[in-house]
Amino acid sequence: MTADTATGPSGSGFGAFVAEASAAGRLVVQPRMGFGDPGHMRTGLARTRAATAHTVGTLTVDSYTRVGALAAARAAVADGARLNGYPIAAHSPDTTRAVLSGLRGPDFPVQVRHGSARPEAIVRALTAAGLDATEGGPVSYCLPYGRTPLRESVSAWVRACELLAERSAATPHLESFGGCLLGQLCPPGLLVAMSVLECLFFVQHGLRSVSLSYAQQTDAAQDEEALRALHRLAAEFLPAGVEHHVVLYTYMGVYPRTESGALRLLEASARLAVRSGAGRLIVKTAAEAHRIPTVDENVRALETAAAAAALAGAPAPDTAPEDGEIYQEARTLVETVLGLHADLARALPAAFARGLLDVPFCLHPDNAGHSLGFIDPAGRLRWARTGAMPLRPDTGADADPYTSAGLLTALRHVADRYDRDSGDGPDGPDGYDRDSADHPDGSGRPAATPLSV
Amino acid sequence: MKILLSGTASDSHTWNLVYLRLFLEEHGHEVVGLGPCVDAELLAAACLRHTPDAVVLSSVNGHGYRDGLDAVRVLRTRPALAALPVVLGGKLGVVGRRQDEEVRRLLDAGCDAVLGDDLDALRAFLAAGARREVPA
Numbered sequence: 065m066t067a068d069t070a071t072g073p074s075g076s077g078f079g080a081f082v083a084e085a086s087a088a089g090r091l092v093v094q095p096r097m098g099f100g101d102p103g104h105m106r107t108g109l110a111r112t113r114a115a116t117a118h119t120v121g122t123l124t125v126d127s128y129t130r131v132g133a134l135a136a137a138r139a140a141v142a143d144g145a146r147l148n149g150y151p152i153a154a155h156s157p158d159t160t161r162a163v164l165s166g167l168r169g170p171d172f173p174v175q176v177r178h179g180s181a182r183p184e185a186i187v188r189a190l191t192a193a194g195l196d197a198t199e200g201g202p203v204s205y206c207l208p209y210g211r212t213p214l215r216e217s218v219s220a221w222v223r224a225c226e227l228l229a230e231r232s233a234a235t236p237h238l239e240s241f242g243g244c245l246l247g248q249l250c251p252p253g254l255l256v257a258m259s260v261l262e263c264l265f266f267v268q269h270g271l272r273s274v275s276l277s278y279a280q281q282t283d284a285a286q287d288e289e290a291l292r293a294l295h296r297l298a299a300e301f302l303p304a305g306v307e308h309h310v311v312l313y314t315y316m317g318v319y320p321r322t323e324s325g326a327l328r329l330l331e332a333s334a335r336l337a338v339r340s341g342a343g344r345l346i347v348k349t350a351a352e353a354h355r356i357p358t359v360d361e362n363v364r365a366l367e368t369a370a371a372a373a374a375l376a377g378a379p380a381p382d383t384a385p386e387d388g389e390i391y392q393e394a395r396t397l398v399e400t401v402l403g404l405h406a407d408l409a410r411a412l413p414a415a416f417a418r419g420l421l422d423v424p425f426c427l428h429p430d431n432a433g434h435s436l437g438f439i440d441p442a443g444r445l446r447w448a449r450t451g452a453m454p455l456r457p458d459t460g461a462d463a464d465p466y467t468s469a470g471l472l473t474a475l476r477h478v479a480d481r482y483d484r485d486s487g488d489g490p491d492g493p494d495g496y497d498r499d500s501a502d503h504p505d506g507s508g509r510p511a512a513t514p515l516s517v
Numbered sequence: 518m519k520i521l522l523s524g525t526a527s528d529s530h531t532w533n534l535v536y537l538r539l540f541l542e543e544h545g546h547e548v549v550g551l552g553p554c555v556d557a558e559l560l561a562a563a564c565l566r567h568t569p570d571a572v573v574l575s576s577v578n579g580h581g582y583r584d585g586l587d588a589v590r591v592l593r594t595r596p597a598l599a600a601l602p603v604v605l606g607g608k609l610g611v612v613g614r615r616q617d618e619e620v621r622r623l624l625d626a627g628c629d630a631v632l633g634d635d636l637d638a639l640r641a642f643l644a645a646g647a648r649r650e651v652p653a
Contacts, residue, residue: 127527127528127578127580128527128580130529131526131529131554133526133527136526136527145583146610146611146612147580147611148578148579148580148611179529208531209529209531209553210529210553210554211552211553211554246532248532354608355579355608355611355612356579356611425532426531427531427535427552427553466539467539467543468536468539468540471535471536471539472536475532475536
């Protein structure tokens with residue numbers, strides 16, 4: 065199972081680090097972490113490195129830099145305002161080098177995470193500071209996260225890939241965020257397809273070390289099937305010689321509000337990562353339901369995930385089918401897009417223009433918006449509507465629009481389950497034996513929580 | 518009433534906007550949704566074009582105070598928008614607590630209400646005709 069988790073040429077850099085860890089049977093864990101102040105950022109990286117876990121560092125960029133408002137980022141730095149991330153293009157390369165000095169190295173790679181549809185300035189800034197690993201994608205950092213036209217994002221990402229490939233001393237690494245797509249209520253077939261398509265796009269523009277993402281969803285067995293499909297499609301579609309691994313994100317949707325619920329969801333994601341042969345796990349903290357987490361909270365999440373992964377033992381034998389429904393859906397989508405044009409910079413916008421790719425709940429004008437995901441009574445994510453995508457909706461699905469209460473119930477499905485279930489056995493609610501029909505509609509709850517996802 | 522619903526300039530989040538549209542429509546309002554990452558100029562232009570009865574700004578990325586202040590200041594520079602009710606809500610800072618000083622500055626700049634994540638308060642604000650007298 066792990067044979068394809070990290071393949072390609074050996075070398076130095078982010079991808080090689082994960083490959084070596086996988087070969088040694090260790091899950092790499094990584095925080096989401098960014099602070100505006102360089103000293104604080106350095107402390108965060110130092111504590112990540114020192115955590116009792118096999119870690120890589122993260123430098124998450126602030127939202128002003130992400131949307132290209134570099135003047136606003138510089139003004140915020142000048143004002144001493146607290147930003148929600150590290151403004152890598154507002155600080156000088158020397159400042160960033162000083163943040164990294166003595167911390168980043170072959171035994172502690174650092175990835176820049178940003179969320180930008182126009183990432184050239186970020187890529188220039190990170191390579192100027194000697195960094196060579198980042199993430200995102202022309203679709204996954206455009207459609208769900210802003211108003212940049214998709215064609216502009218694609219052009220920007222072509223240049224960003226080329227910049228990253230040209231300016232990195234070692235083997236640069238690029239991770240697709242395609243396995244997230246709004247974080248929840250997108251059925252896995254589209255998540256898997258988008259990760260594969262974006263990594264193929266990266267390879268077309270010069271990258272030789274990539275990772276394919278998938279975000280934990282509502283059902284552990286379905287997630288395991290999706291991750292196995294992702295491994296298989298990566299092996300089938302990425303050219304030989306391209307180093308790749310699979311990265312799992314701990315649940316990205318509405319997070320449990322209880323400490324124990326948040327902890328058990330994180331542990332479930334660590335076990336899922338090990339069972340399904342992911343090389344790396346990006347963790348979440350309990351605090352993220354309320355605010356930007358502290359360094360301490362991040363370290364605790366890393367150590368919790370690492371401990372859960374270590375206890376999970378070796379990857380399970382292939383119990384989930386790797387050529388099941390998710391594989392078939394994802395393969396159909398990938399082949400449909402590649403059939404439009406061999407050059408994905410042309411094929412991806414064309415696919416969205418025709419609705420052949422259609423992200424549920426995505427407000428972006430370049431997304432058709434005719435698809436709809438839902439959680440079936442067994443807790444699996446399925447298609448209520450597929451629009452013009454070459455996929456069949458589930459028969460018997462309720463294709464009525466959501467009410468606000470119905471949407472909240474769906475968005476809180478995982479959080480409610482983990483907040484409610486307590487004192488389960490070691491497998492907790494991510495096991496296969498839960499009472500999946502027992503999902504109260506949440507109508508007794510005040511409908512007053514913002515959705516910070 | 519006709520409500521213009523918008524994210525703030527640096528905020529990419531959309532589930533809050535998807536949810537709020539449904540919530541507002543179910544309360545009988547007509548909603549014009551601008552989506553995420555709406556800067557102050559775009560917001561002002563949309564207000565002039567759509568002539569809403571109230572503006573609901575939702576922010577959850579921690580830059581809400583700063584982005585909201587920019588937005589309301591620009592709106593108040595346009596004579597046609599000087600009296601347009603504007604409410605800002607969500608998770609407005611990075612620390613997870615209400616910042617009284619920031620709220621005061623937003624109100625001074627012309628925000629009619631600064632709410633947290635309490636939808637009952639939003640409902641009350643709109644039901645009262647979106648006037649500044651309603652306690653924020």
